[in-house]
Amino acid sequence: MRAGIQEIIESVTGSTVTRAVKLGGGCVGDVARIELASGKTVVAKTGDADSGLAVEGMMLAYLRENSGLPVPDVLHASGEILLMSDLPSGGGLDRATQEHAADLVAALHNVTRDRFGFEAETVIGGLPQPNPETVSWIEFFRDARLLYMAGEAERAGRLPDRLRARLDAMAARLTDWIGEPTAASLIHGDMWTGNVLSHGGEISGFIDPAIYYADPEIELAFTTMFGTFGDAFFSRYNEHRPLAPGFFEERRDLYNLYPLLVHVRLFGGGYVSSVERTLERFGF
Numbered sequence: 001m002r003a004g005i006q007e008i009i010e011s012v013t014g015s016t017v018t019r020a021v022k023l024g025g026g027c028v029g030d031v032a033r034i035e036l037a038s039g040k041t042v043v044a045k046t047g048d049a050d051s052g053l054a055v056e057g058m059m060l061a062y063l064r065e066n067s068g069l070p071v072p073d074v075l076h077a078s079g080e081i082l083l084m085s086d087l088p089s090g091g092g093l094d095r096a097t098q099e100h101a102a103d104l105v106a107a108l109h110n111v112t113r114d115r116f117g118f119e120a121e122t123v124i125g126g127l128p129q130p131n132p133e134t135v136s137w138i139e140f141f142r143d144a145r146l147l148y149m150a151g152e153a154e155r156a157g158r159l160p161d162r163l164r165a166r167l168d169a170m171a172a173r174l175t176d177w178i179g180e181p182t183a184a185s186l187i188h189g190d191m192w193t194g195n196v197l198s199h200g201g202e203i204s205g206f207i208d209p210a211i212y213y214a215d216p217e218i219e220l221a222f223t224t225m226f227g228t229f230g231d232a233f234f235s236r237y238n239e240h241r242p243l244a245p246g247f248f249e250e251r252r253d254l255y256n257l258y259p260l261l262v263h264v265r266l267f268g269g270g271y272v273s274s275v276e277r278t279l280e281r282f283g284f
Contacts, residue, residue: 053079091198127265138180145258
């Protein structure tokens, strides 16, 4: 544990640290379950001063205050450490748990406003995520998501020029496939399996958010990219918020271009080929 971190934990919790057990995940830093002399446990996420942990803490607090989505309590958030309550985990995502997830996510998406974006820049995977408040979803998705992250991936040397040109061509024709939602929904923004905690046959929490107000279909699409949720989730979600025709056939892959570009920026490799396959599927 880095110098000064233990002192912060003990000051915030009022108890002595007895052990730190490293946990998986932590794209932007190290994650550990901290055992305290009081008998309680907390979770500490630590990183560099520019790792975005303070922003992550803000996002968790926003979800706590503005939705019913179960998230950890934020005990302390700064540039170098995010200290949170320890949620029960270790369960799987069976049918009943996915149905519970659908109830929670549909309720989250019912939190709406009239502009897309957010009042502050957020982060996804440690990367800055700009959120200019925008009346048009298509404009926001085009400029602040697809073209912005394509530019970041290109500057990092991980998105070839030839693909950038094809992506630009597709972005100019988004209205061929998507329309304007009636409202902007609050989304978690990074809902893959590693960020969904379950215990005792139900969802115990969602972690590592990348929040903003969006077309909720972009969130639903992302849950399918790594197989987080399946038929049980979508059947239950559809009872709460019916999906318009064409989501699975077209819009899902279109919306997943954004998380794919995030992964291209972070990792390159096979994610570049995935972007290319999507562009080919849409005729670019």
